[in-house]
Amino acid sequence: MYKLYYDTELLQKHGGMFVEHTSVEADKELQTNPNIMLIYIAHASQHHGKFECGSDSIELFDNDILLINPNTEFKLYSFNFAKDKKAKGDNAVGIYSCSFLPDYLPLKLSKLKNDFPDISDFLIGKIPYIYTHDTNELFIRNMMVRVIDDFAYNQPAFEYTVKYFLPVIIINIFRIYSASKNMSIAANSNMIIGQIENYIQKNIHSKVSLSELAKIHNITPRHLCRLFKKHTGMTFTEFANRMRQKN
The missing domain is CATH 1.10.10 (Arc Repressor Mutant, subunit A)
Structure with missing residues (x-):
């Protein structure tokens, strides 16, 4: 089985992080990541991904994002939903996968809990992961491609560009997650008030x-x-x- 995570020794050899464009298939074996992990669903075609963690099961489509805390047990695999089995083609789901040591970033994630109070439980390790979706402009995708290109092709001074871009990616994932959560809360509040108005009217x-x-x-x-x-x-x-x- 191809393991998505990267052990600490490998990360240390690469300066504290490793990133690549890879894929997951239908293998449902349980995995445990020893370090922080970022997964971006790059292309799913006629398949989508499935992420299972504890009792949670999430269907993943293009431009979905997972940020996973260290020592989290999970399954990530492709799932074919094509009605025409002959047309299903390659059953792999393409992903951008990045893993890094907790001290790789120039800032401690836990220090961001006041900036992002709605994900403070993730930042201090109380919950195993957060899940969100990229912006319409695909900001995270574009940044991930830049990091992968710099890292994979050993561009001059890539150690500095990658170390700069990664915190920008992480912080913007937090911003996207917080914004979508607040929009969901607002929509739910509007729905509640609307239902109560109808109830009072009746x-x-x-x-x-x-x-x-x-x-x-x-x-x-x-x-x-x-x-x-x-x-x-x-x-x-x-x-x-x-x-x-x-x-």
């Missing part, structure tokens, strides 16, 4: 309590109150009374 002549609605949506009354203030500029009671006055 029960306009009944007594509807904040606690009752919070329980329905599995959130605390205090959090729901904050959502109302943020999205409507009113408290829940003010909002409900205004809707009743309109009817």
Whole structure:
């Protein structure tokens, strides 16, 4: 089996990191990476990748990104979803794979926890990985290609360019992850408020309590109150009374 990770001795021989354009196939053997690992799904064609870690199972497509903490047990393999088996072609999923020692970067990742509070658990090693998707401009992909080219072809002073680009890549992955998470939270909040508006409208002549609605949506009354203030500029009671006055 081709192992995705690189042992510490190999990384030390290459100055603390190793990066390449490689592929994964249908092999589902469990792997454990001894160091920090970055995986970028470069091209999946008629296949996609699958990442399994603990009870998590994630389908991976072009331009998906995984950043994995050291000593994480995982499986990463290709999965054929082509209906026409004759047209499936090569069953490998192309990836950009990078592994580096914790002290390779010029900054400690744990020091970024105040800049990225929503991924602080990852930065201090409490969760094994984060998963996100590249920007529309493919910023991470383009940066990874530059690092791979410099590293693979031993471009002059590549040790310095790679050491410069990698922190930029990591920080931008954190930014993308945080932005997408915040967008998801905002979309969910909008959905909750919209559903509650409909609920109040249908029960306009009944007594509807904040606690009752919070329980329905599995959130605390205090959090729901904050959502109302943020999205409507009113408290829940003010909002409900205004809707009743309109009817």
